[in-house]
Amino acid sequence: MVGLWLECGVDRKTEQRVIRKAAAGDREASARLIRTHQQSLYAYMLRMCGKPEIAEDIVQEAFVRVLSNLHRFDERFRFSTWLFTIAKRLYINASAKMRPAYDTDTVGAARSGLVGPEVLADLDERRDVQGDVLQAALAELSVEQREVLILFHQQDWSIALIAQHLDMPEGTVKSHLHRGRRRLRDLVEHRDALASKLAGVWQ
Numbered sequence: 001m002v003g004l005w006l007e008c009g010v011d012r013k014t015e016q017r018v019i020r021k022a023a024a025g026d027r028e029a030s031a032r033l034i035r036t037h038q039q040s041l042y043a044y045m046l047r048m049c050g051k052p053e054i055a056e057d058i059v060q061e062a063f064v065r066v067l068s069n070l071h072r073f074d075e076r077f078r079f080s081t082w083l084f085t086i087a088k089r090l091y092i093n094a095s096a097k098m099r100p101a102y103d104t105d106t107v108g109a110a111r112s113g114l115v116g117p118e119v120l121a122d123l124d125e126r127r128d129v130q131g132d133v134l135q136a137a138l139a140e141l142s143v144e145q146r147e148v149l150i151l152f153h154q155q156d157w158s159i160a161l162i163a164q165h166l167d168m169p170e171g172t173v174k175s176h177l178h179r180g181r182r183r184l185r186d187l188v189e190h191r192d193a194l195a196s197k198l199a200g201v202w203q
Contacts, residue, residue: 047138
């Protein structure tokens with residue numbers, strides 16, 4: 001476990017000390033925890049859900065819950081792992097209450113040949129919302145593949161740490177990583193080809 005802390009560049013004793021102060025009511029310690037993890041948590045949630053406003057709400061609620069339950073934190077684990085787990089649960093709950101952020105209706109219409117100005121406009125609008133092709137492709141991966149890819153490539157978590165966070169064997173994490181990369185590459189290539197095709201139709 002100590003190796004995981006050192007690998008992530010986190011001073012375990014320092015973080016535990018800050019957590020204890022925050023649990024005791026020290027506002028500066030609480031603010032320090034937020035400053036330390038807010039950016040990475042937001043980046044993680046934004047890639048998971050694809051919508052800035054939802055990511056912001058989840059991050060805010062995650063910190064509220066974490067700071068309200070610091071007395072329950074198990075110091076054997078990383079604080080970020082606990083925080084990300086809570087945020088993920090909030091994301092899953094939010095996803096169950098709303099329509100998925102990215103449905104495949106428009107893409108399906110384009111694939112079936114139903115291409116018209118309204119489809120192009122919708123694709124442009126979705127592209128603006130999604131930010132980039134990568135985000136749109138990530139949204140079509142399974143939750144497990146998406147999370148493994150984000151944690152590994154964006155958050156620089158090790159295979160061992162991801163396995164601990166997701167409570168799955170390292171071999172399973174590697175499998176999700178391999179399949180997710182392949183699926184992501186195929187999706188990005190397909191979307192690029194589709195964009196080129198649509199552009200050619202309306203030139």
